[in-house]
Amino acid sequence: MRARYLIDRSSRTLLLVCAFLTLVVLAAIAVYTFMFALPAIREVGLWHFLFGKVWRPESGLYGILPMIVGSVVVTLGALILAVPLGIGCAILLAEVAPQRVRQFLRPAVELLVGIPSVVYGLVGLVIVVPLVRRIEGPGLSVAAGIIVLAVMILPTIVSISEDSIRAVPKSHKEGALALGATHWQTIWRVLLPSARSGIVASVVLGMGRAIGEAMAMIMVLGMAPRIPSSLFSPASTLAGMIAAEAPEASGVHRSALFAMSVVLFLLIIVINGVALAIMRRGSRAQGIS
Amino acid sequence: MSIRPSRSWIILVLAGVLALSLVLVGCGKQLSGSVSVGGSTTVQPLAQALADAFQQKHTDVGITVAGGGTAAGIKGANEGTFDIGAASRDLTTGDPALVTHLLAKDGIGIITSPGNPVTGLTKAQVVSIFSGAITNWRDVGGPNHAIDVFVRESGSGTRTAFQELVMGSENITSSALQQTSSGGIRQAVAGDPNAIGFESLAYLDSSIKALDIDGVPATQETAKDGTYPIVRPLYFLTKEQPTGLVKDFIDFCQSVEGQQIVEDNGYIAVK
Secondary structure: OHHHHHHHHHHHHHHHHHHHHHHHHHHHHHHHHHHHHHHHHHHHOHHHHHHOOOEEHHHOEEOOHHHHHHHHHHHHHHHHHHHHHHHHHHHHHHHHOOHHHHHHHHHHHHHHHHOOHHHHHHHHHHHHHHHHHHHOOOOOOHHHHHHHHHHHHHHHHHHHHHHHHHOOOHHHHHHHHHOOOOHHHHHHHHHHHHOHHHHHHHHHHHHHHHHHOOHHHHHHOEOOOOOOOOOOOOEOOHHHHHHHHHHHOOHHHHHHHHHHHHHHHHHHHHHHHHHHHHHHHHHHHHHHO | OOHHHHHHHHHHHHHHHHHHHHHHHHHOOOOOEEEEEEEOOOOHHHHHHHHHHHHHHOOOEEEEEEEEOHHHHHHHHHHOOOOEEEEOOOOOOOOOOOEEEEEEEEEEEEEEOOOOOOOEEOHHHHHHHHHOOOOEHHHHOOOOOEOEEEEEOOOOHHHHHHHHHHHOOOOOOOOOEEEOOHHHHHHHHHHOOOEEEEEEHHHOOOOOEEOEEOOEOOOHHHHHHOOOOOEEEEEEEEOOOOOHHHHHHHHHHHOHHHHHHHHHOOOEOOO
């Protein structure tokens, strides 16, 4: 009796310690990143760091605006490509496709989520980059980055959107059909609006994945630290630059990369916060209806 | 209670082993132990070849060779992560004070894809291309096509050496495409007919072409006799004056036998 009580108590403590450790790790990462970032911010100045247009560590110039612009442009471009495609695919899987097709398509999409980003990068380098080069420029470019990222975030958007379309209560759909709406009208006017919060959350999650992607971007974007002048010119992103230069950086350069991580960290916290808020609002709305 | 006899027994054995190893070391034949080498990716294949040869002679010795880049080599040697750091450039005032051991020299080749009709450039033209003043192959006797400039990332030893030896006070253009390894540069330049890049002469293969600089072909011979203008030193770094096994290994690398391995791997011997 006593032994069981002890086991019960101690396992509870153990779990508590595990949960606490997770928090400690998170806090440690945050604290250390900020700490290592400070010297660079102090040396360069926050304004010059965030809005400086020249990143040239060998001359002591640490402006990260080109990388911020690069991250935003590539991520937005990928969303423009992937969102319509992804939602279309989700509708197909949830509503249109016969059971047989769905049985194949759904696991295939889920498999795509698990492919490591370096593989996407490699395929992009071998297939997308030469295709872009045939149109204009060196191939390693914003356009190649957008295409590769779009393919990478597509599965996230498809699987979460499909789930949220399926989660719409059957009565909604049946009611619409009973009122004489066509299947398409039902999808467009009833299902999609009801599933809106889940769909938006899938897009925001895809966005988070896109903005944090480093490996694939190093391989297809060219990593030139300048604001891209066209779709066919090279660019660089925050995550890509950190991954590319961290191994050989020292001193202020290293600290500047940490400061870049802080910017990326904050960006992703904001994006994930938005996603969480949307999902919570969505579930509450569904609870009321 | 039984602890005491067994412990003294262990001490006895240990003392015996120690005495035996002292005798063996005294004989100077049986080297054993381990050495860690790490740093510049340019030095890495050479360090590995030297380590392999050394370990073949002394089978009880383990030498691990890691990459990580020149900065990692300097940092590792200074902090003790590596017994020996590897660097592909001169140490500067910003670096910690370390003992340098000149290992070899290495030419930096200016490379293009084999299909490029341009076969040579002047050093001034190279500076203009990498600084972004010349952006079309037409201006240096090639086809009318934009030049895709490939460079290593900031902080790379090869990039730093290229900056010092070629660019001087000129800045590398921010439009330059960056690759994070010598292999990446070679692959990118091989696959892009309009590309130009730079990498160690020891890394050259048939997938790319090294340009003549100021009329001098980029080969091991011209780099060795001093006519090829872009040559940099490769160093082993230690925190203190080396002793024991570390010293034995560095001595081996600088010996006639070691320097032959340097030559065999496409680098320039220094002794």
